[in-house]
Amino acid sequence: MTIYSKFSDVELTSFLVKGDHMAYEEIYNRYNALLYIHAYKKLGNREQAQDIVQEVFITLWAKHKELLDIVNMGGFLYTCIYHKILDLITHQDINRKHISQLSTYLRSKNSNTDFLVREKQLTVIIEREIAALPSKMRQIFELSRFKHMSHKEIAEQLDVSEETVKKQVKNALKILRNKLGLFVYLVFLLRF
Known part of the structure; x- marks a missing residue:
């Protein structure tokens, strides 16, 4: 039985490229906690940090055949986490802008609606008094x-x-x- 914990990152990467599940599991065990801590420090949110780390490992397995040129697995994984965090922050900023714009739009619509209702009521009162x-x-x-x-x-x-x-x-x-x-x-x- 092979003990994967004794292999270097380069050796594990070469096994991973060939589809070795045990090599993938060893990489996961080595980097999961470290990547989580790094993501949590950047985001300050446990769930988001966990989700990002899981996404990186899912992508790692999905693209394992394309990892031939990876010589520093730790650096590669940290770079992946960095990009995922940037994507998340960008997405959150876009959501905040959309929510802000929607809120502004709804407030202006309510103001316009209130104004139109009051104007109509005022017109009815004036017309009644003229009549x-x-x-x-x-x-x-x-x-x-x-x-x-x-x-x-x-x-x-x-x-x-x-x-x-x-x-x-x-x-x-x-x-x-x-x-x-x-x-x-x-x-x-x-x-x-």
């Missing part, structure tokens, strides 16, 4: 604010004096300011 104005006053007010007609144009269209139009618009604004409150009234003025 409650006396008929002639409402007609003059709507021509002034929504059709953007001048007092003179409204007076000619409705066959009333410009002074009447001016007074009706002024009274409508006063009624709306009292019913809607100052803030809503100012928003209304800015929009229309």
